[in-house]
Amino acid sequence: MANAVDQAAQLTQPKKGVALNISSDASPPSETPFVGDRLRELRHLHGLSQRELARRSGVTNGMISLIEQNKTSPSVSLLKKVLSGIPLSLADFFSAVEDVTPSPVFFAAQQMKVMDNGAIRFRQLGDQLGGRSMQIMTETYPPGADTGETMLTHEAEEGGFIIRGRIEVTVGHQSTVLGPGDGYYFDSRLPHRFRNLGDEECELVSACSPPSF
Amino acid sequence: MANAVDQAAQLTQPKKGVALNISSDASPPSETPFVGDRLRELRHLHGLSQRELARRSGVTNGMISLIEQNKTSPSVSLLKKVLSGIPLSLADFFSAVEDVTPSPVFFAAQQMKVMDNGAIRFRQLGDQLGGRSMQIMTETYPPGADTGETMLTHEAEEGGFIIRGRIEVTVGHQSTVLGPGDGYYFDSRLPHRFRNLGDEECELVSACSPPSF
DNA sequence: CATCGTTGTTTAATATACTGAACATCATGC
DNA sequence: GCATGATGTTCAGTATATTAAACAACGATG
Numbered sequence: 001m002a003n004a005v006d007q008a009a010q011l012t013q014p015k016k017g018v019a020l021n022i023s024s025d026a027s028p029p030s031e032t033p034f035v036g037d038r039l040r041e042l043r044h045l046h047g048l049s050q051r052e053l054a055r056r057s058g059v060t061n062g063m064i065s066l067i068e069q070n071k072t073s074p075s076v077s078l079l080k081k082v083l084s085g086i087p088l089s090l091a092d093f094f095s096a097v098e099d100v101t102p103s104p105v106f107f108a109a110q111q112m113k114v115m116d117n118g119a120i121r122f123r124q125l126g127d128q129l130g131g132r133s134m135q136i137m138t139e140t141y142p143p144g145a146d147t148g149e150t151m152l153t154h155e156a157e158e159g160g161f162i163i164r165g166r167i168e169v170t171v172g173h174q175s176t177v178l179g180p181g182d183g184y185y186f187d188s189r190l191p192h193r194f195r196n197l198g199d200e201e202c203e204l205v206s207a208c209s210p211p212s213f
Numbered sequence: 214m215a216n217a218v219d220q221a222a223q224l225t226q227p228k229k230g231v232a233l234n235i236s237s238d239a240s241p242p243s244e245t246p247f248v249g250d251r252l253r254e255l256r257h258l259h260g261l262s263q264r265e266l267a268r269r270s271g272v273t274n275g276m277i278s279l280i281e282q283n284k285t286s287p288s289v290s291l292l293k294k295v296l297s298g299i300p301l302s303l304a305d306f307f308s309a310v311e312d313v314t315p316s317p318v319f320f321a322a323q324q325m326k327v328m329d330n331g332a333i334r335f336r337q338l339g340d341q342l343g344g345r346s347m348q349i350m351t352e353t354y355p356p357g358a359d360t361g362e363t364m365l366t367h368e369a370e371e372g373g374f375i376i377r378g379r380i381e382v383t384v385g386h387q388s389t390v391l392g393p394g395d396g397y398y399f400d401s402r403l404p405h406r407f408r409n410l411g412d413e414e415c416e417l418v419s420a421c422s423p424p425s426f
Numbered sequence: 427c428a429t430c431g432t433t434g435t436t437t438a439a440t441a442t443a444c445t446g447a448a449c450a451t452c453a454t455g456c
Numbered sequence: 457g458c459a460t461g462a463t464g465t466t467c468a469g470t471a472t473a474t475t476a477a478a479c480a481a482c483g484a485t486g
Binding site: 049050051061062064065066068069075 | 432433434435436437442443
């Protein structure tokens with residue numbers, strides 16, 4: 001397949017030593033410039049200095065500097081050593097070329113999205129979950145609260161821990177009453193239902209992957 | 214900080230080729246042996262000879278031979294040239310065969326796997342998580358408990374809610390103290406650390422997708 | 427101000443990657 | 457038998473990657 005292109009490419013082979021222009025005046029004998037760019041980005045993302053990464057990986061800081069400036073193309077062997085200090089696999093290093101800055105963000109504290117079902121109260125971790133792989137919530141069921149039978153069409157898994165109170169969990173045709181410290185885990189496509197049969201409030205922490213809404 | 218350690222470390226630096234400890238005797242100092250293996254496999258898969266691949270990629274056949282015997286670790290730049298003759302991207306070359314085996318099953322109640330870090334106690338939801346997409350746990354940190362800096366090489370996301378007590382969460386170079394009702398969410402590849410700085414036990418519910426261990 | 431302790435960059439020396447050309451084998455054909 | 461042409465390997469020479477140590481610049485001490 002497509003060897004006309006290949007033949008054309010051969011014509012452009014830089015012959016070598018004779019025509020070497022490199023070290024003369026300017027700078028860049030560089031190839032694969034994305035390598036240095038990505039390394040620098042990753043290093044910053046992890047809050048490491050060149051020397052700190054050097055110490056962790058057993059590579060000299062000068063080498064890391066040269067790589068990041070694309071003044072040299074590291075051997076696979078050395079690059080692997082460098083990445084071991086982050087740490088990151090070669091596969092991830094090269095695969096995430098497009099994945100440069102998207103989802104991986106950190107946040108904490110109480111950026112919660114509170115939703116209300118009339119009876120049941122949800123506090124979702126993070127007010128927007130675009131691009132995330134999980135949806136984590138606390139769910140509070142007053143006495144008598146009932147989700148009714150819930151069905152999801154898309155593929156997901158769901159689980160959680162009971163924090164306080166008791167609640168009846170029904171999945172498929174199995175039914176159990178769970179209390180503090182108990183947990184559940186099931187395929188979201190199965191019909192499921194949560195009911196607080198007791199006379200005290202029930203709270204649980206749940207996680208769903210991928211997010212359901 | 215701590216340069217006595219650094220000085221000590223310098224003493225142990227393997228000076229160079231002389232002190233090579235790696236392989237036995239005959240074999241050269243090869244690292245990343247999978248590179249040569251994978252290249253040879255791919256070349257055969259495409260029905261190419263070393264010389265044919267050399268011609269297409271503009272790299273000498275001798276070099277390809279050396280790489281495939283793991284007698285040298287090619288520069289990223291050269292490896293890219295070689296792969297362009299197949300053709301194949303660096304990302305595809307390094308992307309390992311990650312088998313995704315989905316088998317979402319249902320279970321409930323208290324089939325917990327309790328683990329112990331010496332200080333920190335984990336209660337994992339479900340005693341086996343083969344094929345599951347999430348790992349859900351309660352984690353209990355006694356006063357003073359500290360995970361140390363934790364890093365993961367594989368791609369994952371992680372989040373949780375604080376149930377009781379307070380805990381310091383550090384992700385990348387950001388740090389926050391969280392209390393009951395607070396939560397966190399981050400990319401697991403970022404270095405992270407949990408420390409209980411207070412004098413009362415801290416409990417939280419966490420979820421990780423995909424499971425980390 | 428001087429003196430650390432960081433940071434990233436650069437430079438001479440050296441180890442090693444890389445080339446070009448040879449070597450070694452195994453086929454095929456005459 | 458000696459060719460010719462394919463294969464993969466090895467070798468000397470050269471270009472380049474890599475090291476160790478210096479340099480330059482910024483902040484925080486005191």
